[in-house]
Amino acid sequence: MAQPIVSMTNVEKWYGSNHVVKNCNLNIEEGEFLTLLGPSGCGKTTTLRMISGFELPSEGMVKVEGENVEKKEPYDRSVNTVFQNYALFPNMNVYDNIAYGLKVKKVPKAEIKERVTQMLKLVQLEGFGKRRITQMSGGQKQRVAIARALINRPKVLLLDEPLGALDMKLRKQMQIELKRLQRKLEITFVYVTHDQEEALTMSDRIAVMSAGVIEQIGTPKEIYLKPRTRFVANFIGESDLFDGIITAESDGVLSIGTEVGTVKGLKENTTIGSVKVNDPVSVCVRPEHVKISTEKPEGFSVQAVVKDKIFVGNLIKEIAVINNGNEIKINSINAADLPEPGSHVYLSWDLKDAVVIPERSEITLDTADKLKEVG
Ligand SMILES: Nc1ncnc2c1ncn2[C@@H]1O[C@H](COP(=O)(O)OP(=O)(O)OP(=O)(O)O)[C@@H](O)[C@H]1O
Ligand SMILES: [Mg+2]
Structure with missing residues (x-):
């Protein structure tokens, strides 16, 4: 495989006694669209800032294009950032905002003009060069911010919640535009x-983060169909979880004793490591895979x-209440x-549609891989 364009190896970040990024190991391939996804405060921006150079890791190594960038200032890395609040210069017009990076680098005027014109066209803002930033809509400002970052021809573009300020409709439209732009460039x-x-919608791969830990890295499909941990199962899409203890195993089929009776899952659908009788696990089923019937199947x-x-x-959508009071979607x-509503029903699923998540899945990806090797 080609060398990753960005790699983070055993990266830790502490703010005082606050451990905000934990044992981060991440390889980003050239040309891919990788998303860091997770709830507020889980360490996404901090991770991004360690790639851009606005923040240094407390431990571990960040490489860009195969080179350790510890000693490189942000402007020396072949990386540009689009900040959440755009950080545009309000006192400059659109043209000057986009041209800024090239002016600092003392690129000849004629070349600046050519490249800014090209950028305006790329983000569909032709004819907007003389407009003041204050006269632009949210979506337009966002495109100026992207043009301003792209004009430096970075190898890697870091985008921190770039669509956060937009209304739902514009946001959906910009998601598609951004993805198109990424493919094209x-x-x-x-x-x-x-x-x-x-x-x-947008990613080639997603890294799902929780409390400083990357809990899973995978394609959208992998993450949705095979969530590694309870956190990932709950955070991405809807899921129904049945907690219990493995009571038996036969021909690769696990019986899991829960408060509401015995349910089943496949041993090969265990998300990490291997499991055995008496292990605590959760069975995760997506709501579209739960079968409901008035007859006992x-x-x-x-x-x-x-x-x-x-x-x-x-x-x-239907909500059904099981005997322990939990609601199943x-x-x-x-x-x-x-x-x-009011019907007494039976819920079941095809074994292939359920994943079995060991309780110890909260441990980090690295340790999980080691456990897998051990078997
Ligand atoms: N400069 C700082 N000094 C001290 N603590 C910080 C600093 N920056 C961030 N933190 C803390 O580090 C943790 C991770 O913050 P970070 O900004 O990376 O989260 P995030 O995932 O980007 O969240 P959000 O979705 O809200 O932007 C938080 O607990 C935050 O309070
Ligand atoms: Mg953030």
């Missing part, structure tokens, strides 16, 4: 968001009472599949 994007839907099932049936346009595209 073949620049590596490292993108920060706390919006899981945005991450799923063959094999295992969990009894429930339907609480709500909600029509949400393209699908019907069921999604279907066919209303006829779903019994009415």
Whole structure:
């Protein structure tokens, strides 16, 4: 495999006694769109700032293009940042904002003009050069900020919640535009968001962070279909979780004793390491994979009472309460599949559609890989 364009190895970041990035190991491939996704305060911006050079790791190494960048100032790294608040110069017009980086580098005037014109065209702001920043809409400012970063021809563009200030409609539109731009320019994007839907829509790969730890790195599909930890299962999309203890294993099928009876899952769908009888685990099923019926199905099932049936346009959502009081979500595209509220029902799933998450999945990815090797 080609050398990663950015690599972080055993990176730790402390602010005083606050450990905000923990054992971060991340390889970003050239040309990929990688998203750091996680809730507020989990360390996304700090991770980005260690790549850009605005922050130094407390321990560990950051490489850009294979080179240790510890001693390199931000302006010396082939990386540019688009900040959440755009950080545009309000007293300059659009043209001067975009030209700024080249002027500092003393690029000849004619070349600046050519490159700014090119950038304005790229972000679809032709004819806006003389406008003042204060006369631009949120989405337009955002495009100026991107043009200002791209004009330096960075190998890597870091974007920290660039769409955060936009309304939903513009945000969706900009997601598609940004993704298109990234493909066209073949620049590596490292993108920060706390919006899981945005991450799923735009990314080649997602690194899901929680409390300073990257809990999983994978394609949107991998992350959705095989969440490694309870946190990832809950944070990305909707999930139904059944907690219990493995009571038996036969032919690769695990029986898991829960408060609401025995449920099943496949041993090969265990998210990390290997599991054995008596291990505590959670079985995670996505709501579209939960089967609901008024007749007791063959094999295992969990009894429930339907609480709500909600029509949400393209699908019907149902909430069913199981005997321990937990609510289970069921999604279907066919209303006829779903019994009415008050019905006594049985919930089940195809074994292939459930993942088995060991309780020890909270441990970091690295340790998990070692456990896997040990078996
Ligand atoms: N300069 C700083 N000094 C001390 N603590 C800091 C500093 N910057 C960030 N922190 C702390 O580090 C943790 C991670 O912050 P960070 O900004 O990386 O989170 P984030 O994931 O980007 O969150 P958000 O989604 O809210 O932007 C937080 O607890 C924050 O309070
Ligand atoms: Mg942040």
